[in-house]
Amino acid sequence: MHISEGVLSGSVLLGGTLLSAGGIGLGLRQIKPADLPKVAILSSGFFVASLIHIPVGPTSAHLLLNGLIGLILGFKAFPAIFVALLFQALLFQFGGLITLGVNTFNMATPAVLSHYLFRKLLKRESKTSVFLGGALGGGLSVLGGALLTCFALLETEKRFWAVAISFFTMHLPLAFLEALITGYILTYLKQVKPEVLE
Amino acid sequence: MKTFLLLVLTVLFPVLSEAHKVNVYAFREGETIKGECYFADGSPCKRAKIELYDRKGRKLDEALTDEKGLFSFRTQEEGRLKIIASAGPGHRAQYELETLEKIEEHPQTITNKALEERLQGLENEIRDLRKRMDRLTFRDIIGGIGYIFGLWGVINLLLRRKNAS
Numbered sequence: 588m589h590i591s592e593g594v595l596s597g598s599v600l601l602g603g604t605l606l607s608a609g610g611i612g613l614g615l616r617q618i619k620p621a622d623l624p625k626v627a628i629l630s631s632g633f634f635v636a637s638l639i640h641i642p643v644g645p646t647s648a649h650l651l652l653n654g655l656i657g658l659i660l661g662f663k664a665f666p667a668i669f670v671a672l673l674f675q676a677l678l679f680q681f682g683g684l685i686t687l688g689v690n691t692f693n694m695a696t697p698a699v700l701s702h703y704l705f706r707k708l709l710k711r712e713s714k715t716s717v718f719l720g721g722a723l724g725g726g727l728s729v730l731g732g733a734l735l736t737c738f739a740l741l742e743t744e745k746r747f748w749a750v751a752i753s754f755f756t757m758h759l760p761l762a763f764l765e766a767l768i769t770g771y772i773l774t775y776l777k778q779v780k781p782e783v784l785e
Numbered sequence: 786m787k788t789f790l791l792l793v794l795t796v797l798f799p800v801l802s803e804a805h806k807v808n809v810y811a812f813r814e815g816e817t818i819k820g821e822c823y824f825a826d827g828s829p830c831k832r833a834k835i836e837l838y839d840r841k842g843r844k845l846d847e848a849l850t851d852e853k854g855l856f857s858f859r860t861q862e863e864g865r866l867k868i869i870a871s872a873g874p875g876h877r878a879q880y881e882l883e884t885l886e887k888i889e890e891h892p893q894t895i896t897n898k899a900l901e902e903r904l905q906g907l908e909n910e911i912r913d914l915r916k917r918m919d920r921l922t923f924r925d926i927i928g929g930i931g932y933i934f935g936l937w938g939v940i941n942l943l944l945r946r947k948n949a950s
Contacts, residue, residue, distance in 0.1 A: 591807075591877045620944050627937035631930040638926060670936055674929045679825065679921060681806050754873075 589682030596742040604688030610665035629656045634671040648761045654728030655769045657698020668695045697731025709784045717777045718770040725769025729762040807878040808919040809870040818858040822870045825921050829854025833872035840864045
């Protein structure tokens, strides 16, 4: 789900960069020194997750875990995801430096939204509601990311609808898988380190 | 935090495999251009669209890769050529071919043929090496995690300094 350089139109690139810059600014303001280890670990978690591929039909999709990062970090997910994407672009040429803004926005926005939608569920004591919150947040963040990626290609992709539909359906099984993973990780965290979800 | 880190590592590491970055590589022999298109782990991009452009950006030809990710073109064009590969939405790679040096026809044709046969092995080897260069290694991944922690460490330092003042 990393958009490479040379595929997007100028207006999309500019818009994505500005929106991401805003998100990163907001996120950095919220970070207190005590949050940093958490942000750094989730940042590198996202960095590694994109290297794990799950075969879906003829192609493959990679894990995102943007939901997990957003649910735990809120707006701080913007800088966390930005840093991870920056190093993926620099070290592996995944995506690209020019598309960094758009990619950050696509991944972080649904994640931050999930945070505000489901944080009440995560604060509850019952295991089921924590799992439910994690699963919904994890799954919807993947689908939201896929949707935004499709929209970013709207201006430049000629066969837009065909591509968008196949891209979106390809991410359905991934969303399901990530829902399970995110739900599981969050229930585990709730047991061993509940303050992470406060 | 330690248990969490451990959890992240155990969940994430065993399945490390393919990555989505697309690579394209090509070389030319006279009028033929042969090339290969593959993902970062070395697996072939099947049926990816390959386009051939000249120096001015005019499209000369277009082809699809086969099951092994291989493709070939024939062209008379001698200047710099550009090859652009696209595999799925947002995945794109390019490679530039150097100018073709004119080879004098008559006396060298026979030597060239013999050379070509000998060079075939070498060419395959170069292609393999190139593939390995583009492949992700464990070292890259661990290094990347290191960089991320380093960067957040610097941010930490700056934040603390700001809070202290």
